[in-house]
Amino acid sequence: MTFDKLELIEPILKAIEEKGYTHPTPIQAKSIPILLRKRDLLGCAQTGTGKTAAFAIPILQHLCNDARPEKGRRKIKALVVTPTRELAIQIRDNFTEYGKYTGIMNTVIFGGVKQGAQTQALNRGVDVLVATPGRLLDLIGQGYISLRDIQYFVLDEADQMLDMGFIHDIRRIIDMLPKRRQSLFFSATMPPKIVSLAGKMLGNPDKVTIKPEQATAEKVEQSLYYVSKKAKPKLLIFLLKIQEIESTLVFSRTKHGADKITRVLKKAGINAEAIHGNKSQNARQLALGNFKNGDTKVLVATDIAARGIDVSQLELVVNYDLPNIPETYVHRIGRTGRASASGNSISFCDVEEKPYLKDIQKLIRQELPVVTDHPFLPGGxxxxxxxxxxxxxxxxxxxxxxxxxxxxxxxxxxxxxxxxxxxxxxxxxxxxxxxx
Known part of the structure; x- marks a missing residue:
């Protein structure tokens, strides 16, 4: 199937063709026809499957078709709520790219920065608002935002919302929305709390599930290195130097660990930067920008900060610390297996992380190939x-x-x-x- 078979309007087709899109990903092919019929949707799809386009394109088409002359500033008609600043910015950028010929206006709001530029954009009027929960509620409380005209609502990365403690904020936002609306709910996993939240938000939704546990793992070349905790920095330096990779995303379990890894790499002459929640928004955006344009070869990130990192042709993901939640492993390696692309990942495992490894392999239903030809084997x-x-x-x-x-x-x-x-x-x- 190609995009021109999905009954999309010409301005959107023109924009996505310029992006190089020809064939929709599975979630796009299944979701777009449902959403064009204005049905509610419950989607289970992991990061990297192309779900932003799956909901952005139909919303833009609806707003284009529903456009009527308005007096005064534009009213917010579509709201997308997502957990992190980086992901919010990425979604806003996608709306801008897909809607460049539609005349639909959008903006993004998030915490961690002064609100002046954001409130100015809101005062000018927008059709689509992309927001993180805290800043959204803050600006609603200050009177800058009204949700009474919302016709399309998207809750993205719902499971991550719960992990970050946003569940009460999300419930407050849902209670403010008009009863008559189209609602879209996306989550990589469906634990009981997520199912309960979806039941409150959606009426009788259509459901789309795109292999949330195996899809990314199947197309990423994975390898496992057993190594002591003490030797991990040396193994990382060793691998980065012998492989001469242009772009590597390294995952640390903690913010302190990310900073420490970055210092060790810099001391070894490897250009690296860290990105995590303790960094200012400007510092995070600068580090991410340097990584995307190739000035920084290695980006060290925590899981929360890494949501929304979408770097084309990312060569390698390194799990410096194995995650204690197995689904997180799939999200991580999905950074290097975007949409239909293949990728590569390396995981380090010390003796204390073996239970995490067991859970990961059970989830992805495969054993990670072990590399034994390296100088930092435990017991070396x-x-x-x-x-x-x-x-x-x-x-x-x-x-x-x-x-x-x-x-x-x-x-x-x-x-x-x-x-x-x-x-x-x-x-x-x-x-x-x-x-x-």
């Missing part, structure tokens, strides 16, 4: 040095039969690297201690 030269500093009792050695720690499953790997490796690591017993 560095771990052996640690073991030698804490020798075991003679009775333990006798029972094991092969020196310290040789009963570990990866003992052969330790000896092979110490004796058969190459380079500086293979010729020394104890590595020099370096600050990380």
């Amino acid at each position: 030269v560095e771990d052996v040095a640690v073991a030698d500093e804490k020798p075991q009792r003679q009775g333990q050695r006798k029972r094991q039969g092969q020196g310290s720690r040789s009963s570990k499953p990866n003992n052969s790997g330790k000896k092979e690297w110490r004796r058969g490796g190459s380079g500086a690591n293979s010729s020394r017993r104890r590595p020099q201690k370096k600050s990380e």
Whole structure:
């Protein structure tokens, strides 16, 4: 199927053709016809499947077809609520691109910045508003925004809303909306709270599910590196230098960890920046802009900040820390498998993260291929040095039969690297201690 078979109006077809779109993704092909009939929709689709176009294109077409001469400033007729600033900006940009020939006006509002520029845009009048929940409620309270004219409402990344504690804000927003409206609800997963929220927001919706758990994982080339927590920085530097990749997104579980990884990479001569919730909005946008235009080769991000990062031809995603929620793994690697594109991902796993790995592999229904040919295997030269500093009792050695720690499953790997490796690591017993 091609876009010209979806009964889209000429201004929108022209815009998406300029974007290079010819064939809709599965969620677009299934959702657009439903939404053009003004049906409510409950969509289960992960990040990277093309769902922004799936809801933006029909909304733009409805607004175009419904356009009537208005006195005074434009009234907000379509509202999209999404959890993060980056994702809100991305959605606004997509509305601008798809609607460039329609005359439909939009703006975006989010917290973390002064509200002056946002309220000025609202005062000029817009048809489509993209917003994060906190700033939306704030400006409603100040009288800058009214929801009484909303005809089309989209709640995007609903599961992430719950993770970020926005559930009460969302319920307040829904209560302010007109009863007669078209509602669209998108979530990557459907836990009970999400189902309950969808039931309150939607009447008798059509439903579209696009393989939310496996689609991205199937088209991304994945690999797993077992490594001690201490050796992770060195392994990351090693891989980035030998692979000479132009764009790498590294995921850290914490904000502090993201900053630490960035410092280590910079010290090693690798151009890197961090993006997380403690950074100012200007700093986040600058780092993201540098990454998109290629000035920064490595972007280190937390999961919350990474929502909305949409970089074409992103070469590699690195799970420096495995996520403790398995669905998050699919979202992460989906950064490098956008829409129909393929991608690559690397995951590090230390001993404490093995339960997370088990949950991830159960979710994606496949085992991650393990890479054993690297100098930082657990029990390699560095771990052996640690073991030698804490020798075991003679009775333990006798029972094991092969020196310290040789009963570990990866003992052969330790000896092979110490004796058969190459380079500086293979010729020394104890590595020099370096600050990380």
